Amino acid sequence: MTDSIRQQLLDALARLESGEQARRGMGQTVELDQTRTGRLSRMDALAAQQMAAAGERRARAQIQRLKAALRRVEDGSYGDCLDCGEAIAPGRLQADPAATCCIACASRRETG
Numbered sequence: 001m002t003d004s005i006r007q008q009l010l011d012a013l014a015r016l017e018s019g020e021q022a023r024r025g026m027g028q029t030v031e032l033d034q035t036r037t038g039r040l041s042r043m044d045a046l047a048a049q050q051m052a053a054a055g056e057r058r059a060r061a062q063i064q065r066l067k068a069a070l071r072r073v074e075d076g077s078y079g080d081c082l083d084c085g086e087a088i089a090p091g092r093l094q095a096d097p098a099a100t101c102c103i104a105c106a107s108r109r110e111t112g
């Protein structure tokens with residue numbers, strides 16, 4: 001069971017990391033366009049660049065979560081809620097393999 005979880009985490013990690021490379025390539029295209037387009041489209045390009053940067057931050061955060069989840073698979077604590085220590089529901093882990101806490105603790109975190 002942990003082997004398939006591990007594989008799932010590695011797959012998600014590989015997808016994110018290849019997506020990050022694709023985004024870097026897009027950023028370069030935007031820069032090239034800037035040199036030969038007007039003010040308005042340059043602002044568009046800047047907005048697109050900011051969006052790409054935000055997406056990259058999200059992807060990097062997710063990569064960190066996945067790596068942390070892999071470490072928990074290695075030390076055997078994967079699937080346990082970090083807050084209360086209860087097992088995280090399998091459906092929740094399926095939806096988000098990098099989930100660190102159970103539904104009860106997650107909703108408690110959201111509401112504060």
Ligand SMILES: [Zn+2]
Pocket residue numbers: 081082083084085086101102103104105106
């Ligand atoms: Zn919990």
